[in-house]
Amino acid sequence: MMASLGVSTETWNERYLGLPVYVGQSRSKVFAYLKDRIWKRIQGWMERMLSKVGKEILIKACAQAIPIFAMTCFDITKGLCDDINSMICRHWWAYQDNDHKMHWLSWDKLTLPKKEGGLGYKDLHAFNMAMLAKQAWRLPAIDPVSLWAGLKARYYDTSVLLATPLEGISYSWRSILKGVDLLNMGVIKRVGDGSSINLWLDPWLPRNWCRKPITPRGQNVLTRVSELLDPTSGTWDARLVDDTFSIQDASLIKAIPVHEDIEDFWA
Structure with a gap:
């Protein structure tokens, strides 16, 4: 392409639209610019005698907002998130760059909601994973x-x-x-007509620790949730459910509402 266009040299840009163009083996070096930008912004606040309320607003609106764009596209690594959290935490407890004040509360406490005794700061690594999960969900x-x-x-x-x-x-x-x-870890298939839900492989039972049936399949030939429904009434075939599953699974299944007039969907 360079020969066709008559281009003699090619310029490689490190970043495009604020994001790294190439991500090599060292993730910390690739995303170090985020840490540098936050540090420069925080240093500009060091000389100001801000109240705790002012510091909280600046941290939430500026320092913790800088890496959000990159977080929507990349895993910026837990180590980098911890480094950023350390800088923010140090600024929260100190007034000058060389101050080493006592941190009276851990960062985990500061990230709790205010109604639970925290300050509502973002856990950056958890927020990063949530942003990537949102992209996958879309x-x-x-x-x-x-x-x-x-x-x-x-x-x-x-x-x-x-x-x-x-x-x-x-x-x-x-x-x-x-x-x-x-x-x-959190999605579940909601039962509509049950035709697209794999009886044994899809998560569709409403419980926290395992959303798939724990009953051994054995030689059972049933494969779809729709096969557990009574074709006449459109509700669960209670006898078939009891014969197929353990008591724990059967009680959960019979409590699930069925909507035959809609398709199955993820929730």
Whole structure:
């Protein structure tokens, strides 16, 4: 392409639109610019005799807002998040750059909501994972002709929730897969007509520790939730449910509302 256009030299930009163009082996070096920007911004506040309320507003509106754009696309690493948290925490308890004040509360306490005794600061690593999970959650709803839709053709076949890392994938997609892992810890299939829910593999039982049936499948031939419904009444076939599942699973299943007039959906 350079020969066709008559270009003799090529300039490599480190960042484009505020994000790194290339992510190498050292993640800390690639995203170090975020730490530097926050540190320069905080140093500008050091000489000001701000009240605690003023410091809180500046930290939330400025210092913790700087890395948000990068967090929507990349896993900026837990180590970098911890470094940023340390800088912010040091600024919160001190007035000057060389002050080393006692930290009377841990950072974990400061990140709690105010109604629970904290200050509502962001846990940056948890926030980073939440932003990546949000990107993963949006993928199924994207217009099939959009540029983002090309991710499905390249990286996964059926559902983004079943996507796995492949050789040679980009760092941005590898980061989104971490958001997929977080989603899989909390998503659940809501029962509509039950036709698209795999009886044994999909998470569809409303409990916190395991949303899949814990009953051993054995030689059972049932594969879809719709097969557990009475075709006449449209409700659960109680006898079939009791014969198929353990008491614990059966009681949960019979308490799930059924909506035969809608399709199954993720929640």
